[in-house]
Structure formats: structure tokens, C-alpha cells
Amino acid sequence: MKASELGERKLxxxxxxxxxxxxxxxxxxxxxxxxxxxxxxKELVAKSDVMFSSTHFPKGMKPEQIGRKVAVANISDLAAMxxxxxxxxxxFGIPPQFDVNKLRGIMRGINQxxxxxxxxxxxGDTKKAKELSxxxxxxxxxxxxEAIRRCNARAGDVVAVTGEIGNAALGLMILLKxxxxxRYPKLVNAFLNPSAxxxxxxxxxxxxxxxxxxxxxDGLLFSAGEIARMSGVCLSLDSGRIxxxxxxRKFAKExxxxxxxxxxxxxxxxxxxxxxxxxFEKVKSRVEDAGGALFEIGKALRGRGVLLDGKKxxxxxxxxxxxxxx
Amino acid sequence: MKASELGERKLxxxxxxxxxxxxxxxxxxxxxxxxxxxxxxKELVAKSDVMFSSTHFPKGMKPEQIGRKVAVANISDLAAMxxxxxxxxxxFGIPPQFDVNKLRGIMRGINQxxxxxxxxxxxGDTKKAKELSxxxxxxxxxxxxEAIRRCNARAGDVVAVTGEIGNAALGLMILLKxxxxxRYPKLVNAFLNPSAxxxxxxxxxxxxxxxxxxxxxDGLLFSAGEIARMSGVCLSLDSGRIxxxxxxRKFAKExxxxxxxxxxxxxxxxxxxxxxxxxFEKVKSRVEDAGGALFEIGKALRGRGVLLDGKKxxxxxxxxxxxxxx
Numbered sequence: 001m002k003a004s005e006l007g008e009r010k011l012x013x014x015x016x017x018x019x020x021x022x023x024x025x026x027x028x029x030x031x032x033x034x035x036x037x038x039x040x041x042k043e044l045v046a047k048s049d050v051m052f053s054s055t056h057f058p059k060g061m062k063p064e065q066i067g068r069k070v071a072v073a074n075i076s077d078l079a080a081m082x083x084x085x086x087x088x089x090x091x092f093g094i095p096p097q098f099d100v101n102k103l104r105g106i107m108r109g110i111n112q113x114x115x116x117x118x119x120x121x122x123x124g125d126t127k128k129a130k131e132l133s134x135x136x137x138x139x140x141x142x143x144x145x146e147a148i149r150r151c152n153a154r155a156g157d158v159v160a161v162t163g164e165i166g167n168a169a170l171g172l173m174i175l176l177k178x179x180x181x182x183r184y185p186k187l188v189n190a191f192l193n194p195s196a197x198x199x200x201x202x203x204x205x206x207x208x209x210x211x212x213x214x215x216x217x218d219g220l221l222f223s224a225g226e227i228a229r230m231s232g233v234c235l236s237l238d239s240g241r242i243x244x245x246x247x248x249r250k251f252a253k254e255x256x257x258x259x260x261x262x263x264x265x266x267x268x269x270x271x272x273x274x275x276x277x278x279x280f281e282k283v284k285s286r287v288e289d290a291g292g293a294l295f296e297i298g299k300a301l302r303g304r305g306v307l308l309d310g311k312k313x314x315x316x317x318x319x320x321x322x323x324x325x326x
Numbered sequence: 327m328k329a330s331e332l333g334e335r336k337l338x339x340x341x342x343x344x345x346x347x348x349x350x351x352x353x354x355x356x357x358x359x360x361x362x363x364x365x366x367x368k369e370l371v372a373k374s375d376v377m378f379s380s381t382h383f384p385k386g387m388k389p390e391q392i393g394r395k396v397a398v399a400n401i402s403d404l405a406a407m408x409x410x411x412x413x414x415x416x417x418f419g420i421p422p423q424f425d426v427n428k429l430r431g432i433m434r435g436i437n438q439x440x441x442x443x444x445x446x447x448x449x450g451d452t453k454k455a456k457e458l459s460x461x462x463x464x465x466x467x468x469x470x471x472e473a474i475r476r477c478n479a480r481a482g483d484v485v486a487v488t489g490e491i492g493n494a495a496l497g498l499m500i501l502l503k504x505x506x507x508x509r510y511p512k513l514v515n516a517f518l519n520p521s522a523x524x525x526x527x528x529x530x531x532x533x534x535x536x537x538x539x540x541x542x543x544d545g546l547l548f549s550a551g552e553i554a555r556m557s558g559v560c561l562s563l564d565s566g567r568i569x570x571x572x573x574x575r576k577f578a579k580e581x582x583x584x585x586x587x588x589x590x591x592x593x594x595x596x597x598x599x600x601x602x603x604x605x606f607e608k609v610k611s612r613v614e615d616a617g618g619a620l621f622e623i624g625k626a627l628r629g630r631g632v633l634l635d636g637k638k639x640x641x642x643x644x645x646x647x648x649x650x651x652x
Contacts, residue, residue, distance in 0.1 A: 003429065004422035008452055011426065015433045015452075020441040025413065028448045035448035037413050039467065040366030046448065048463055050417035052455040087351065087363050091376035091461050093419075096330035096647055100337065103329065107341045115346040122354045122361030122372065125461075126334055126341075128647050129378040135417050135451075135461035137374055141365065321422055321454050 008321045032150050033080040033214050034140070043147060044086075045140035047077035053132040058175045063102045065192045066134070067109025073217065074138035075117050076196040076269045080215040082148040082205025083140030085119035085198060090136050093129025106134070117198055146205040152212040153231035153274035157300035160280070162200045162292055163270045164245045165220050166262025167191075170252070186247045194269045200292035204273060207283045213273035218266040221313060224306045227274055234303030235274070236310070239263075241297045263308070274300050334647045358476050359406040359540050360466070369473060370412075371466035373403040379458040384501045389428045391518045392460070393435025399543065400464035401443050402522040402595045406541040408474040408531025409466030411445035411524060416462050419455025432460070443524055472531040479538040479557035479600035483626035486606070488526045488618055489596045490571045491546050492588025493517075496578070512573045520595045526618035530599060533609045539599035544592045547639060550632045553600055560629030561600070562636070565589075567623045589634070600626050 003011060016029040026043065027036035034047035051057070051073070057066050071088065078085050090110060094103070114121050119138065153159075171191030174181050181188040197215070204211050212231060216223040220242070224235040239259060244252075248262060273294070275283050284294040306313050329337060342355040352369065353362035360373035375396070377383070383392050397414065404411050416436060420429070440447050445464065479485075497517030500507050507514040523541070530537050538557060542549040546568070550561045565585060574588060599620070601609050610620045632639050 001426045002422060003420045003424045003426055004454075006426055011420075011429070012452055014426070015429060016447075019433075019437050019447050021446040021448075022444060025446050025448055028446060029450065035413065035415065037448060037465070039370065039412070040368040042366040044365065044370065044412075044465070046413065046415060046463070046465060048415045048417045048450050048461065050419060050451045050453050050459075050461055052419055052453055054456055055454045086365070086370075087361065087372065089361065089372060089374045089463065091374045093376060093378055093459055094329045094337075094647060096328060098329045100327045100329055100332055100340070103337070103341060107345075111345050118348060120347040120351050120354060121342075121345050122347075122351055122363060124355065124374050125376045126338055126647070127376050127378060128330075128381045129459060130380055130457045131455065133376075133419055133455060133459060135374065135376055137372070137415065137463050139363070139370070139372060139465075321420060321452070 004321050011321065033077040036147050043142045043144055045078055045081050045083040045142055047074055048135060048137045049073045050133065050135040060175055061192065063105025064109035067106035068113055068193060070134045070136045071110045071113035072194045072196050072269060074136035075113060075119060075198060076215045076217065078138050078140035079196045079198040079201035080148065080213055080271055081142065082146055082201040083142040084202060085117040086139045086141050087122045088114055088119045088136060088138050089123045090121060090134060091125040093127055093133035095131060096128055098132060117196065142205060146208060148201065148205055148211050148213045150212060150214050150227055150230040152210045153227050153233045153300045155233055155300055155302045156277055157274040158277050158280040158296050159235055159237065159274050159298040159300060160294040160296045161270050161272050162197045162294060164243045165268055165270065166248050167245055168194065168267035169262055169265035170248055172267055184247050184251055186245060187251060191267055196269050197271045197292065199290040200271060200287050203286045203290040203292065204283055207279065207286055209276060209279040209283060211273055211275045211283065213271050216266065216268055216270050216272050220263045220272060221306055223272050227272065228304060228306055234301040234305055234307060235298060236301050236307040237298035239309050243295045330647050337647065359403040362473050369468045369470055371404055371407050371409040371468055373400055374461060374463045375399045376459060376461040384498065386501055387518065389431025390435035393432035394439055394519060396460045396462045397436045397439035398520045398522050398595055400462035401439060401445060401524060402541045402543065404464050404466035405522045405524040405527035406474065406539060406597055407468065408472055408527040409468040410528060411443040412465045412467050413448045414440055414445050414462060414464050415448060415450045416460060417451040419459035420452055421457060422454055424458060443522065468531060472534060474527065474531055474537050474539045476538060476540050476553055476556040478536050479553050479559045479626045481559055481626050481628045482603055483600040484603050484606040484622050485561055485563065485600050485624040485626060486620040486622045487569065487596050487598050488523045488620060490569045491594055491596065492574050493571055494520065494593035495588055495591035496574055498593055510573050510577055512571060513577060517593055522595050523597050523618065525616040526597060526613050529612045529616040529618065530609055533605065533612055535602060535605040535609060537599055537601045537609065539597050542592065542594055542596050542598050546589045546598060547632055549598050553598065554630060554632055560627045560631055560633060561624060562627050562633040563624035565635050569621045
């Protein structure tokens with residue numbers, strides 16, 4: 001069978017089945033946003049996210065933006081676990097003809113993110129390859145038992161997100177269709193210059209209230225589905241409460257983009273969380289103290305899957321093996 | 327300027343110049359075999375090594391062998407620092423047409439190595455790409471101050487290696503030239519089924535004698551040059567003492583391969599170390615207790631560079647950006 005027939009998620013399921021593990025692994029392959037490993041009285045969080053020029057970098061992306069995107073994508077999974085960034089590594093596949101100045105630009109973009117999140121680039125590798133590829137690795141640390149997992153949601157929880165949904169997906173659409181972006185700087189900027197929700201993740205983790213969460217880079221509905229699946233609950237979302245920007249509403253109306261497109265497409269580095277109702281106000285105020293926000297968008301119920309305004313939805317999310325940017 | 331004009335090592339130098347760092351980074355980008363980070367009373371060791379089908383996997387390599395090679399390459403850098411393997415991550419670039427059964431074979435090869443070295447695969451990523459690529463990440467741990475660095479060699483040190491040199495380079499030659507390998511199973515096996523010198527590295531690190539070392543996957547002479555450069559000494563090697571296998575000698579003689587080819591080409595996962603003379607016998611016996619060996623092959627002198635039988639040599643090592651397998 002070909003990899004594309006199986007798709008990314010089934011492939012991962014197949015490839016990670018029955019792998020060797022040991023007692024220090026608290027969350028292993030395919031189990032959460034990042035790996036969680038017991039280490040010297042704390043927990044080590046590790047995540048790798050790889051991108052390829054043919055799939056992930058639309059034309060017109062500047063080298064600094066490519067670097068920023070790869071770095072933020074990796075840091076975002078630390079944020080989703082509630083970890084403090086510790087360090088990053090980046091391994092490059094480089095076509096021999098590739099321009100060195102562009103590589104330097106990519107490194108500037110990466111290094112800028114490393115500074116912002118205090119996660120120094122400590123290593124990596126460079127090898128010849130057919131296309132530009134960048135494999136990022138983010139390492140973080142977290143106190144014992146603090147990690148925000150995907151599997152702790154319970155019926156009755158409040159479901160919330162850390163910010164506006166869909167800006168980046170529309171920004172990518174603008175870039176891919178070669179539309180003029182001047183009227184929608186916020187949308188394009190959300191795609192090209194993303195940030196990771198580290199301070200929000202840390203604030204939530206430090207509350208130690210058994211919060212559940214992940215980032216929504218593969219789409220809000222897909223992530224809701226993942227939390228529902230891993231926690232054995234149903235996530236019921238209220239579309240009227242999902243924060244959309246003025247620009248996103250305007251662009252969607254003008255270009256006849258359905259709201260579901262915003263909820264099904266990724267590239268936003270916001271977090272979706274599920275938190276016990278009795279803890280929610282406290283957690284929300286801690287996140288606000290850290291300079292962030294939490295918007296209630298629904299609740300967890302007994303059952304399975306995801307409801308949007310009471311209707312069952314099937315969220316497949318982005319699958320790079322089945323899809324392509326072009 | 328094109329990447330190939332600059333070459334791998336100068337490119338790394340250029341790209342890692344002036345990067346952000348902080349106090350917890352004990353060895354950062356480009357500084358040693360792997361990164362060394364202070365973490366909860368211990369030190370965390372992290373390394374990433376990426377390989378691409380067009381550059382690293384000669385035809386005829388079985389999926390299990392590809393997996394094994396990538397995993398061992400990553401674990402070997404932990405061994406070179408003297409670390410205990412902790413966990414691994416692997417991120418794949420996969421052509422959509424790629425056969426799923428081959429991927430499963432690669433995972434079997436990786437998982438076998440993870441079991442052998444007690445380094446569970448805890449995460450990674452899969453994305454669509456133009457060619458098969460595998461980015462490995464190895465995480466390890468080590469007690470404070472135990473790490474085997476590249477920069478501690480001193481004049482008067484004994485220089486030693488952990489095993490035979492050149493078997494894998496000749497094995498690769500046999501495979502690339504499509505020669506019959508039946509007569510030289512040891513050589514081909516050294517390339518296809520490598521092991522990492524973890525127990526040797528651990529035994530040396532635990533002696534806490536300020537040992538210096540690295541692996542020799544880019545060639546023995548290149549690695550000797552790196553230790554000389556990073557430590558500010560000259561490494562003087564005695565070719566007569568460098569352990570070569572009977573098969574390697576025989577093959578080299580029959581096929582008119584010069585000894586320098588064995589010393590300049592990589593793929594062996596042995597370690598080269600430099601150890602104070604007064605500590606060498608103790609370290610050697612500890613390595614033997616752990617089931618390994620140390621072969622004295624020369625000494626460190628005042629000066630710079632590498633001498634082979636008293637003659638200055640210029641070891642450039644393998645550079646994937648400038649070279650190719652074909």
C-alpha cells in the first residue's frame with residue numbers, strides 16, 4: 001500500500017504500534033502533543049516537527065518567515081503541554097544549489113523565535129537533499145504532574161480557546177491564490193508571523209487543575225475531535241462563541257468562505273483547552289495575569305465526537321500525505 | 327553563494343555564528359558531538375542527525391538496515407559524550423507513493439536499536455516530501471561534569487580507539503560498486519548493521535578523568551583533526567597501531583585500496599578518545615570490564631593538526647553537501 005492511501009494519521013498509528021517503551025516514558029509516540037519523560041525530579045518534554053519546501057512553504061514566504069514558522073510550530077507543542085521551553089535543535093536538508101543567504105535568513109527567523117521563548121538553538125545537522133527541509137526539535141521542562149495532556153477532559157468541563165480562529169487559514173488562502181493582501185494584513189500576518197501560546201500554556205499548567213489541551217494547528221474541529229477521542233467524551237461547541245476577527249468575518253463574507261472553513265483549517269497556533277467548571281474562572285484569571293486570554297466556546301458532555309451547535313461533525317483536519325499546498 | 331560551494335562545515339560555522347544562548351547551555355550548536363544542557367541536577371544530552379535517500383541509503387539496503395543505521399547514528403553521538411540513552415524521536419519525510427511495508431520495515435530497524443540501547447521512541451512527525459528522509463533525535467542523560475567533550479585533550483595524553491577502523495568504509499565500497507559481498511561478510515556487515523559504543527562511552531565518562539572524544543563516522547583522521555582543533559593540541563598517530571581487521575587488510579590488498587582510504591572514510595561507529603597517560607590503564611580496564619576495548623594508537627603533543635607516522639596530514643572528512651554516494 002502507498003503512504004498516501006493510508007494518510008498521515010493512520011500511518012502514524014500503524015508505525016507506532018507495539019514500539020518498545022520503558023517506565024520513564026510518561027507520554028510516548030502518538031500519545032500527546034509531545035513526549036513526556038521523567039528526568040531528574042522534573043519532566044522533560046520533547047517534540048519534533050518537520051517541514052518540506054514542496055508542502056509547507058508557499059511562494060512569497062521570506063526566509064525569515066520560513067524560519068519563524070518552523071520554530072513556532074515546534075515551540076507551540078511545548079506550549080500545548082504547558083512546558084517551559086528549554087532548547088531547540090534544527091536539522092536541515094539542503095539542495096546543493098540553495099542560496100546561502102537564504103539559509104542565513106531562515107536562521108535569523110529561527111533565532112528570533114529562540115530568543116523570544118528563551119529556547120537556545122543548541123544543535124542539529126545539515127545534509128544534502130533534493131528539496132529544502134527543516135526538522136525542528138523543541139525541548140522543554142515542566143514540574144511533575146503539571147503537564148496538560150489530551151486525555152483528561154471530563155463531562156461538565158468548560159471548553160475554551162486562547163484566541164481568534166481562522167485568521168491564519170485565510171492568510172494562507174490569500175497567499176496561495178495570489179490575492180492582494182494589503183487589505184487584510186492581520187490575516188496574512190497570522191500565517192506569516194505566528195506566535196506560540198507559551199505563557200498561556202504555562203499559566204494553565206501551573207494551576208495544576210488537570211487541564212486538558214492541545215494546539216489547533218491542524219484545525220479547531222480536528223483538535224476538538226482529538227481531545228474527545230483521547231478523553232472519551234463529547235465536545236459540544238457553540239459557533240456563536242468562537243472568536244473570529246472582524247477581518248476574518250469580512251473576508252469570509254466578501255469571498256463566500258463558509259465558517260466551517262475557518263474551523264476546519266489549521267495554521268493558527270492557539271490552544272484549545274478543557275477545564276473543570278469549578279476551576280475555570282481561576283485558570284482564566286491566571287491566563288489573563290500572564291497577558292493572555294481564554295474564550296469559552298463550549299463544554300464537554302458524556303458521549304463521543306464533536307458537536308457544533310448541537311450537530312455531529314466529522315473533522316478530518318489537515319493531512320500532508322493526502323493533501324498539498326498547491 | 328551556493329550551499330555546495332561553501333560545504334557542510336563552513337556552512338554550519340556561518341549559520342551558528344552569534345546565535346542566542348543562555349547559561350543552561352553547556353555545549354551549544356556546533357560545539358560538540360551533541361548539545362549539553364543543565365537539567366534538574368543532571369545534564370541533558372541532545373543530538374539530531376538527518377539522512378536522505380538520495381545521499382545516505384545505497385541501493386540494496388533493506389528497510390530494517392536503513393532504520394538501524396539512522397538510529398545508531400543518533401545513539402552514537404550520545405555514546406561519544408558518554409551519556410546514557412534516554413529516548414529517541416524520528417521525523418519522516420515520505421513520498422506519497424512510498425510503500426507502507428517498507429516504512430514498517432524501517433520502523434522495525436529503528437525499534438530494534440531503541441530496545442538494544444533502552445532509548446524508547448517517544449515521538450516525531452511524518453510529512454509528505456519528495457524523497458524519503460529520516461531525521462533522528464537522540465536524548466540522553468549524564469551526571470554533572472561527566473560528559474566527554476572534544477576540547478579537553480592535553481599534550482601527553484594517550485590517543486585510543488574502541489575498535490577496528492575502515493571495515494564499514496570498505497563495506498560501503500563493496501555495495502556501491504555492486505561487488506560480490508559473500509567473501510567479505512564482516513565488511514558489509516559493519517556498514518549495514520552498525521552498533522554504537524554506548525557502554526564504552528559510559529565506562530569512560532564514569533571514570534571522571536576529563537577524557538576527550540568523539541565518534542569517527544566522518545573518518546578517523548577527520549575526527550582526530552577535530553579533537554586537535556578543539557583542544558588546541560596535535561594528535562600524533564602511529565599507523566602500525568591502528569587496528570585493522572584481517573578482512574580489511576585482505577580486501578585492501580586485493581583491490582589496491584590505500585590504507586589512507588580506511589582512515590579517511592567514515593561510517594564506523596567507533597570512538598576516538600584522548601586520555602591523560604596516568605589515567606589510561608584504569609580507564610582501559612573499566613572499558614574492558616564493560617565488555618569493550620581501547621586500542622592505543624598514538625598520543626597528543628604540543629602543536630596543531632594531525633601527524634600520521636610523523637607526517638602532517640590534512641583530513642577533510644566526508645562532506646555531504648560537496649559529495650554524493652553515487
